[in-house]
């Protein structure tokens with residue numbers, strides 16, 4: 023099957039995600055059929071290649087066709103692909119739960135599984151509400167989120183997602199949560215440091231909780247980096263203060279680490295950098311190395327015990343068909359093995375520095391604002407009035423063998439953790455050249 027054929031059939035039969043399909047008509051926006059992947063590279067049918075600068079929507083950690091994950095999955099296929107997780111259990115799900123719990127220092131020792139990030143958000147929200155209700159705190163039925171926060175796009179998850187392009191069209195369906203100001207470090211008023219901004223945002227949180235805590239079940243945050251609204255980065259001080267306020271006002275703290283977990287922020291979990299523990303921790307995306315859909319919500323003994331009872335209805339009866347899928351859990355175990363065997367968190371320190379360095383020359387570019395990085399994410403904003411900048415940049419980078427996906431005028435790199443020096447240099451060159459090409463129009 024050649025490229026044009028697959029392209030035509032895809033546009034006819036596949037409704038692509040997060041896409042205005044008409045933009046692909048007549049070759050406007052490219053649609054690229056991929057034949058295979060190897061390491062950080064994707065190859066089409068004509069031998070063209072693209073460096074995966076966004077880890078295929080932030081999921082791929084150790085490259086495409088990773089031999090170790092492949093081998094683990096092949097072995098698992100010979101034993102068990104899947105079994106119902108109600109009334110049955112299996113080795114991969116037990117081992118994964120134990121190892122994730124150990125990674126939280128056993129503070130979050132109970133793992134509940136689903137298949138995607140939005141479902142993990144919904145599980146955390148439902149569990150928080152239901153846990154309070156089981157303890158007789160019926161009034162705690164509202165949620166609180168950050169301005170610019172993103173927690174998924176199902177109708178329930180949209181309630182705590184504050185990104186207009188995803189939420190506005192469905193506003194009539196959504197029971198929107200209240201928002202409090204983001205600690206986004208770009209919002210400095212005269213002379214403020216990122217920690218000052220964090221303290222200012224925490225004071226707003228305190229005022230909100232002081233007034234409304236009796237009706238609030240949980241506060242949900244993306245620790246350190248609000249990825250989907252444009253890689254907004256903030257100081258860990260905010261998480262420390264938020265944790266203390268949630269304790270004081272008896273509100274659960276949900277850390278949505280679906281994007282920033284699994285090493286992306288520089289530590290295995292982003293919340294470690296604030297030296298706190300959440301009441302709920304949501305993981306997905308990188309957890310299976312980008313192989314299979316898997317998400318998990320970890321929580322504490324205290325929450326678990328609120329459901330442990332003779333009455334069925336006091337249990338958490340939420341269910342998904344593929345919950346705890348053995349293949350997906352096996353992929354996740356292979357990912358955790360790679361983290362341990364290759365000392366990935368340690369190795370990524372110099373890799374992250376090189377990634378930041380690759381974009382550093384652009385700080386002097388007249389259109390570049392707020393260059394920033396944390397862990398394996400590097401980003402900057404582009405000052406331009408061109409409403410088509412995003413698409414122009416995307417296309418210009420593809421022409422330079424590089425997959426990026428700017429968010430509005432924010433350009434970022436979020437590559438797999440296996441990119442080598444030459445690949446990082448390639449990313450830096452491609453971004454610089456694509457920026458100038460896109461701005462030239």
Ligand SMILES: *Cc1c(COP(=O)(O)O)cnc(C)c1O
Pocket residue numbers: 137138139140141143172173174175244249250278279280281282306307
């Ligand atoms: C991607 C993402 C989600 C949603 O995950 P899906 O698997 O796309 O439903 C939720 N929260 C955060 C922080 C994310 O980045």
